[in-house]
Amino acid sequence: MGAGIRDKVAIVGMGCSKFGERWDVGAEELLVEAYEEARKDAGITTGEIQAAWLSTALEDFNVGKSALPLSMTLRLPNIPVTRVENYCASGTEAFRGAAYAVAAGACDIALAAGVEKLKDTGYGGLPNRTRGINSDMIRPNNTAPGAFAQLASAYRAKHNVKKEDLKKAIGMVSEKSHANGALNPKAHLQKAVSLDTILSAPMIAEPLGLFDCCGVSDGAAAAIITTPEIARSMGKHNLITVKSLQLALSNGLEAEHNSWDGSYFHTTRIAAKRAYEEAGITRPREEISLFEVHDCFSITELVTVEDLFISPEGGAIKDYMDGFYNADGKVPCQIDGGLKCFGHPVGASGLRMLYEMYLQLLGRAGKRQLKDPRIGMTHNLGGMPNANVSSVAIIGRLD
Amino acid sequence: MVGITSFGAYIPKLRLNRKSIAEANAWGNAGLKGMAKGQRAMCNWDEDSVTMAVAAAKDALRGVKSSAISRVFLATTTAPFLDRQNAGIVSAALHLGHEIASMDITSSQKAGTTGLIAALDIAKSGEDNILFVASEKRRTKAASSQEMQYGHGAAALLVGADKPVAKLLASHSRTVDFIDHYRAEGRDFDYQWEERWIRDEGYMKIVPPAIDAALKKAKLKADAITHFVMPTVFPAVTRSIGKAAGLADKALRDTLGDNCGDTGVAHPLLMLVDALQDAKAGDKIMVAGFGNGCDVLIFEATKELEKLKGPRGVKGGLANGREEKNYNKFLTFNDLITKEFGIRAEADMPTPMSALYRKNDMVLGLIGGICTACKTPQYPKSDVCVNPECNKTHTQEDYTFADKAAHVMSWTADYLTFTLDPPGHYGMVEFDAGGRFMADFTDVAVGDLDVGMPVEMVFRVKSVDERRGFIRYFWKAVPRTA
Amino acid sequence: MSAGIKDKVAIIGMGCSKFGERWDVSADELMIEAFEEASKDAGVDTSQIQAAWLATQLEEINVGKSALPLSVALRLPNIPVTRVENYCASGTEAFRGAVYAVASGAADIALAMGVEKLKDTGYGGLPAMSAGTNMNMRGPNNTAPGSFAQLASAYGAKHHVSKAEVKRAIAHVSAKSHANGAINPKAHLQKAVSVETIMEAPMIAEPLGLFDCCGVSDGAACAIITTPEIARRMGRKYIVTVKSLQLALSSGTESEFNGWDGSYFLTTRIAAKRAYEEAGITKPREQVSMMEVHDCFSITEMVTMEDLFISPEGGAIKDVMDGFYNADGKVPCQIDGGLKCFGHPVGASGLRMLYEMYLQLQGRAGNRQLKDPQIGLTHNLGGFPYQNVSSVAIIGKLGR
Known part of the structure; x- marks a missing residue:
């Protein structure tokens, strides 16, 4: 295996647009909003960026194909700009592309930007679309909540959990995120919601109710990265570096082979192991200061905290009941409000998560600031439980 | 005679x-x-x-x-x-x-x-x-x-x-x-x-x-x-x-x-x-x-x-x-009244005739593959065996799933998806003798399904392409009749 | 500027499916066909690959989104697999992603795969599709030939060349590619076509006739790469390394600012300059042994020869007519037959071009083999002349 990229790359600037139903702006303005914040933070000009990566997942419903939308919008100086798309991990993939380019020595300063404008589709949730011509002929016309709801039935069966007990636990997952999001001025939904309200909300896909689902919103986020050496030469002191960037993709096992029981994310476990190894983390429950997981649905988060080896297998419900993941808990999860409160503009989400980790690590998270975090982790999950892309990114202070 | x-x-x-x-x-x-x-x-x-x-x-x-x-x-x-x-x-x-x-x-x-x-x-x-x-x-x-x-x-x-x-x-x-x-x-x-x-x-x-x-x-x-x-x-x-x-x-x-x-x-x-x-x-x-x-x-x-x-x-x-x-x-x-089904019903997904013909066995016959090396049944049939212990290439022969006993591995009742009969029921169907795929359930009412329930496969209309007047057929799971 | 990636990465295996109207197979089988060739060539199986990149451009009409189609088709062992899409440069982008991963130390052995299954759409050419929410409201309902045909009118006006002269020169461009493709068993169209036939063909978009347009086909191509050190350890002797990988994207100058005259590719000139610099090439007309340029249309190729600084500005017609780019010319161009004869399964094309350069550099190109080539260049152009993604890749023997 390659030596990895631990500490080879530093983040020198990040930006994040206000997320929400941004009826007033298009994807272009969202990109500019996020980029301008990142550029000012980094203290550079556009002319200094030597390569860029753009993530958009549902380009057919908005900006169209290729990386031209980013190049055109920011009037980048005819540099290489690459579009990556890897379902809901797209934002993290843009970051990974830029990180590898810098680590490879192909460029000194690179930009990763993610955007998605979802509210020009007319849909309440994500738009209905093709899953590829072979899949369209044989797969159910499933929605995202329906695909992730499958986890609940399998998790209950495996761990002998009563329907109402799991429903309550995932209700608490959402309750915690809403409490966090209420303090975040960039979140789409900035309102605390009671457990009772969550549990009595209309059913979307059994057992997921309305508040078990993340919002649908528009947003963009961006990161500017370079080598630690250049960062220092730019006068940066408290450097935030990349500790690991890992992905694992399904290869058909979960969907076609009877060895997977449907109650967990096979890929997340693999990506997490690799990421901890690359970052040199041996006891994640103790060493991770805070994390953002891909809470597209409450059940996804509950299952994922086990797959990331923070909660023991079958132990997530207890950890949620104990407040382990709350803002004042041992390992705060979704301290910014998560997808739950930010919504999930697909291409932007991975970078939005990193944005919060970056702010927290620098002590710039305002009312949400945690005490002295050292290591932040983000996780994305694209696709469905039975066939997906899972990414794990770990960033932390360079010391 | x-x-x-x-x-x-x-x-x-x-x-x-x-x-x-x-x-x-x-x-x-x-x-x-x-x-x-x-x-x-x-x-x-x-x-x-x-x-x-x-x-x-x-x-x-x-x-x-x-x-x-x-x-x-x-x-x-x-x-x-x-x-x-x-x-x-x-x-x-x-x-x-x-x-x-x-x-x-x-x-x-x-x-x-x-x-x-x-x-x-x-x-x-x-x-x-x-x-x-x-x-x-x-x-x-x-x-x-x-x-x-x-x-x-x-x-x-x-x-x-x-x-x-x-x-x-x-x-x-x-x-x-x-x-x-x-x-x-x-x-x-x-x-x-x-x-x-x-x-x-x-x-x-x-x-x-x-x-x-x-x-x-x-x-x-x-x-x-x-x-x-x-x-x-x-x-x-x-x-x-x-x-x-x-x-x-x-x-x-x-x-x-x-x-x-x-x-x-x-x-x-x-x-x-x-x-x-x-x-x-x-x-x-x-x-x-x-x-x-x-x-x-x-x-x-x-x-x-x-x-x-x-x-x-x-x-x-x-x-x-x-x-x-x-x-x-x-x-x-029976299309005797015009009903509103929302924007999800508008999604336009044509069927490529070339692909349907190429995959005719897979789609209409529910034919998958069985690996001749490790005997793992799998759907769809593919060039590389899905069994991680095998992963051999070009080893699969046709395998019929339509008549095989199966059970529910996971399920949901989806109120968001478009179907003429909401909620849409679907989930992972696992075949007792090996093989699985994410399938629609049909002829079920809310509350019918549970993990482990025996099911059998039936041939049904998957969706209708109203714009081109084409009917897509595929197989679905129904609770097994004794 | 950073050090670049010259000679940091070696290609140890490549594969390319038969291109054409592959009614018999899906994208999965095309990828497997290309991969099995590369895998044998490299002596590497899926368990040794640590990261992969997939290029598919028109995923909505075939494999669908994400990099899962590659991971599932090859049953890759749950490694990172990334999908890149950058119009017609997508294949080169997959290669670039894999190269950067290896050069950064993130992976030792990486795979770059490109595939496109275009013949399940029912269309003769590329399917009509969304250009994005904003462009759908204001852009013309243009086709690819119509967009590239614009070059001809602007080129003629700028260089005072008559319509007939341009038409004849671009016909020679296609005739040369057909002659090359005729002897390539993997090409879609394997037939020589005369200049007369080309010029008399039905008009598609003035002045481009049927034979000025590349074919539409299915195909896949891939590369397995590693570091030169590992390649040597694996027993490789003649190592082909990456000399440069550059891209340039439009940022509005051509389409919204009056400084561009429509007769050339602004981005290609920028990408080419950067690529020559990274590769240490100072006299491209002498130093580049052969090249594959993005001949989606004959006019594209002719203009690009100038933008890559092989022909002098306004001098491409003369070079074409002189046979400079023919198989027996000074700098053979499209020695495999080009997009003209391979068609353009978008995600695969960039890698298919590299495949030919790789074969030629190793002396494995059969009856197309050129004499001792040292440096091969590939070029892609995605989008339209007025707004595009241009890539230039240069590979060569290690030590050059």
Whole structure:
């Protein structure tokens, strides 16, 4: 295996647009909003960026194909700009592309930007679309909540959990995120919601109710990265570096082979192991200061905290009941409000998560600031439980 | 001696309560109240004449090797495609192979009996294992008598000379351009003439001479007939014809009006299957089919009948019902009202014909692969084995999943997705002998499903491409019937 | 500027499916066909690959989104697999992603795969599709030939060349590619076509006739790469390394600012300059042994020869007519037959071009083999002349 990229790359600037139903702006303005914040933070000009990566997942419903939308919008100086798309991990993939380019020595300063404008589709949730011509002929016309709801039935069966007990636990997952999001001025939904309200909300896909689902919103986020050496030469002191960037993709096992029981994310476990190894983390429950997981649905988060080896297998419900993941808990999860409160503009989400980790690590998270975090982790999950892309990114202070 | 070597039937699980039709329409047609007894079989939104034909054929083919079938006939006046062979879709779903003859027979209510006579004639030349299926899903105007009287269903017969369960004694056909109803090209509904005229000038004058001629050919007296299959929506007509022909009263078969309804082209065969399920060796069964003339067939049940245990037939079909009291659902499923389904119903996804043809076995036949190296069944069939302990390339052979036992691994009831019958149920279906895939569930109600529940696979409409008028078929899971 | 990636990465295996109307197979099988060739070539199986990149451009009409189609088709062992999409440069982008991963130390052995299954759409050419919410409201309903045909009118006006002369020169461009493709068993169109036939063909978009347009086909191509050190350890002797990988994207100058005259590709000139610099090439007309340029249309190729600084500005017509780019010319161009004969399964094309360069550099190109080539260049152009993604890749023997 390659030596990895631990500490080879530093983040020198990040930006994040206000997320929400941004009826007033298009994807272009969202990109500019996020980029301008990142550029000012980094203290550079556009002319200094030597390569860029753009993530958009549902380009057919908005900006169209290729990386031209980013190049055109920011009037980048005819540099290489690459579009990556890897379902809901797209934002993290843009970051990974830029990180590898810098680590490879192909460029000194690179930009990763993610955007998605979802509210020009007319849909309440994500738009209905093709899953590829072979899949369209044989797969159910499933929605995202329906695909992730499958986890609940399998998790209950495996761990002998009563329907109402799991429903309550995932209700608490959402309750915690809403409490966090209420303090975040960039979140789409900035309102605390009671457990009772969550549990009595209309059913979307059994057992997921309305508040078990993340919002649908528009947003963009961006990161500017370079080598630690250049960062220092730019006068940066408290450097935030990349500790690991890992992905694992399904290869058909979960969907076609009877060895997977449907109650967990096979890929997340693999990506997490690799990421901890690359970052040199041996006891994640103790060493991770805070994390953002891909809470597209409450059940996804509950299952994922086990797959990331923070909660023991079958132990997530207890950890949620104990407040382990709350803002004042041992390992705060979704301290910014998560997808739950930010919504999930697909291409932007991975970078939005990193944005919060970056702010927290620098002590710039305002009312949400945690005490002295050292290591932040983000996780994305694209696709469905039975066939997906899972990414794990770990960033932390360079010391 | 040629005859019927196996039989099967399919009656959709949903049974519309006739009272619901009468109650919804009482404000405009109080007369319907008189017919508001019992239930009529109704297709789920994802069933049509082709899917019912496949289900009936599967019933008839329990224990028969599909490669043995020589020919497929499909009789129906409600074929989903005017120019794409519907019998060919049935053949593909049953994975009968390409070296097979096939034909659609249509345009008259007696297409079922006329086609059956043709199949029996072919069998006389020595051809065995001819699959003959009749299926019908007639659309009717809301608040019409036909809406009350008709039902949806299909019957399948295997025809040949190899140990028939019922051998053909004789048949006779008459062709008369008598128009009790018709449906012109491009029209959605039948146009009917007056019932009294149909009864007196139609049934009573066209059928009895055919019965006489058939009896003569069979060298039988009328009272020798033990089962008389005479489909009609006027029960009194069956009795009158029987009397006119000298048949015994107790020979008259029930027309399945109470809990199924008249299934049109399929009905003579459906009633025949019902009769075969009651018959004993030596019984003489007369089947009449009426429509622009008349066909009469006479069979004699043989000792082989007792040995045929597989088919669920009409009895099994009737027993496996679920009452539907919501008339609105019937109207919706049959496209009799225009309903709002939201933006998700607008998604435009054309079917590439080139890909469908390439994947015909995978899609229509539910054929997956089995790795010859590690014996892992998998769906879809692929070039690289999915078993992580194997992963060998180019090792897979065809493997049929359509007839394999399976169970639910995970599920949900989705209120967001577009389906004509929300919520959409789907989940991971795992085959007991290996293999799995994410499948739609159908014919289930909220609360039916649970992890571990046994299911079986059925051939259904997956979705309809309204813009291009194309129907996509695929397989779904239903709770297994005992 | 950073050090660049010259000679940091070696190609140890490549594969390319038969291109054409592959009615018999899906994208999965195409990928497997290309991969099995590369895998044998490299002596590497799926368990040794640590990261992969997939290029598919028109995923909505075939494999669908994400990099899962590659991971599932090859049953890759749950490694990171990334999908890149950058119009017609997508294949080169997959290669670039894999190269950066290896050069950064993130992976030792990486796979770059490109595939496109275009013949399940029912269209003769590329399918009509969304250009994005904003462009759908204001852009013309243009086709690819119509967009590239614009170059011809602007080129003629700028260089005072008559319509007839341009038409004849671009016909020679296509005739040369057909002559090359005729002897390539993997090409879609394997037939020589005369200049007369080309010029008399039905008009598609003035002045481009049928033979000025590349074919539409299915195909896949892939590369397995590692570091030169590992390649040597694996027993490789003749190592082909990456000399440069550059891209340039439009940022509005051509389409919204009056400084561009429509007769050339602004981005290609920028990408080419950067690429030559990274590769240490100062006299491209002398130093580049052969090249594959993005000949989606004959006019594209002719203009690009100038933008890559092989022909002088306004001098491409003369070079074409002189046979400079023919198989026996000074700098053979489209020696495999080009997009013209391979068609353009978008995600695969960039890798298919590299495949030919790789074969040629190793002396494995059969009856197309050129004499001792040292440096091969590939070029892609995605989008339209007025707004595009341009890529330039240079590979060569290690030590050059």
